[in-house]
Amino acid sequence: MRRIEEVPLFPEHWGETRPTQLINVASVPQRSPFRYPGGKTWFVPVFRRWITSLRRRPSVLVEPFAGGGIISLTAIFEDLVPQAVMVELDEEVAAVWEIILEGEAEWLANQILSFKMTKDTVLELLNSSPQTKKEKAFQTIVKNRVLRGGILAKGSSLMKRGENGKGISSRWYPKTIARRIIDISRVAHRIIFRNEDGLRVMSEFANREDVIYFIDPPYTADPQKPGKRLYKYHQIDHEALFTLCQSLRGDFLMTYNASDEVKLMASRYGFELCSIPMKTAHHKVKWELVIGRDLSWMQDCS
Known part of the structure; x- marks a missing residue:
């Protein structure tokens, strides 16, 4: 090699x-x-x-x-x-891409910007059963940010210490994530997503x-x-x-x-x-x- x-x-x-x-x-x-x-x-x-x-x-x-x-x-x-x-x-990951690329990126970005990140709000969200694709997409983004290593597979656990001891909020950058979502939506006409x-x-x-x-x-x-x-x-x-x-x-x-x-x-x-x-x-x-x-x-x- x-x-x-x-x-x-x-x-x-x-x-x-x-x-x-x-x-x-x-x-x-x-x-x-x-x-x-x-x-x-x-x-x-x-x-x-x-x-x-x-x-x-x-x-x-x-x-x-x-x-x-x-x-x-x-x-x-x-x-x-x-x-x-x-x-x-993966249906959870797919929900995020579909919402971003099918015209609901602004909704998802606003949900991220308005979410109050605490252990209680996270546990409430993760223990809920999403009723719509939009809800599943938002739940998936939060899970991806608060679970260790971003691992969505069954059995993964919440971060404890996190980055610099900030716990579950250490990977939560709402403005950055929201901006990326909006940026992707602007080129959505050039991306086809298939679950x-x-x-x-x-x-x-x-x-x-x-x-x-x-x-x-x-x-x-x-x-x-x-x-x-x-x-x-x-x-x-x-x-x-x-x-x-x-x-x-x-x-x-x-x-x-x-x-x-x-x-x-x-x-x-x-x-x-x-x-x-x-x-x-x-x-x-x-x-x-x-x-x-x-x-x-x-x-x-x-």
Whole structure:
């Protein structure tokens, strides 16, 4: 495996390449209303470099495991693609995206701005049963901000100390979250959201050369990896995903938690792979795998 040296944050022209190094996440615009476990903010500069290395500008980006959606949002806000298709199976996460993209962003933003964050109000909200999609979206945003690590899967618990000892309110930035929601609503006409199975949606576009894919599946190919406790829908047929990628006419880029199982699959399907460093929430450096048909744009990779 070859280490990447440096990724350009803002390529000056389509197709530019430079060496890369460990990404400073603080230098990447934060566009998602979620704090998402396994989120890909740190990967944004690498994504920019890949998409600008393509021979022609793609018409559509499909993100079959969208989650917090940072890659699709980056592609749209920075005009790297005309349209993005975001796919997410989790109904709670889906409710947020649907409300933002279907004309109710202002309502959601106002709910966030007016919410009084205390342990009592949080517990009351989390113990309630949403009656509408709007209510589910608001409840999900609050849950995402007060549960440890932003984990929405069953069994996650409230933050205790939180950031700087602020407890459950330590990740609650109502003005910032509301602003991001309103900003996303302004580009909603360029985003299609689908609360469906990601592989099924990918297969619909498989014959189109002008469609590209950013694929970040739950990390469950290795039984020791954390996907099962992080995501409600963690089960995925990894072999089926690799088979589908082999059939795509458009290009794709896939990220996986580094494991021998994934390396063997990539080898069997004839894909190239490279290890890339990223810094965890606890400031530890760990390695993830980047997989694609051609990674020549990533210097010093084998």
